[in-house]
Amino acid sequence: MDLFSFAKNIGEKLFGSDDTDAAEKIKAHILEDNPGVSNLEVKFADGCATLSGDCENQAAKEKTVLLAGNVKNVEKVEGDALTLPAEAAVEEVEYYEIQKGDTLWKVASQFYGDGNKYTAIFEANREVIKDPDLIYPGQKIRIPK
Structure with a gap:
């Protein structure tokens, strides 16, 4: 999944550009309608959200990245540390x-x-x-x- 790019000035406004709680607000936003991720951790710096956690399946991982990226002031999402079960099916x-x-x-x-x-x-x-x-x-x- 690597690094995803998003439009920084578009999306749901959860925090201001200088908000120190941005990572926690992104995490709460993702977990509000949890797509199937547990042990979620979010770091946010310089417009990049870095996500880690355990995803139920590929769709959960993709939705977690999209939920973080479709937030105003997020321009990149790094999702490599979101893990999948070994037996997870790959959906195109x-x-x-x-x-x-x-x-x-x-x-x-x-x-x-x-x-x-x-x-x-x-x-x-x-x-x-x-x-x-x-x-x-x-x-x-x-x-x-």
Whole structure:
């Protein structure tokens, strides 16, 4: 998963640019709708959130990274220290950055050729997208194959 880049000035505002509790606020944000991570630790410095912990599966790891990255003032997320069980299945996914004018219907049409499959995208991002009608430009989501 390496290092993910995000738009620094876009996303949910949890803290100011000089907030000393930024790491704790990011951690609380992730655990609010826990995607399947335990023993989560977050460090934050110079716009980079570094995450560690134990993830139930690949999707949990990806959602944890996306939850951290879709926060205002976070421009990079380092998720290499998020571990997976040895027997974890590998799911092929793509990542997509929401563009101005996008809807999940439009994104589903683009990736699946059928707008009705927007629910698959919503379900794959349930912790990241709270309401399928409330997505915003710059938000990153996962698109299962």
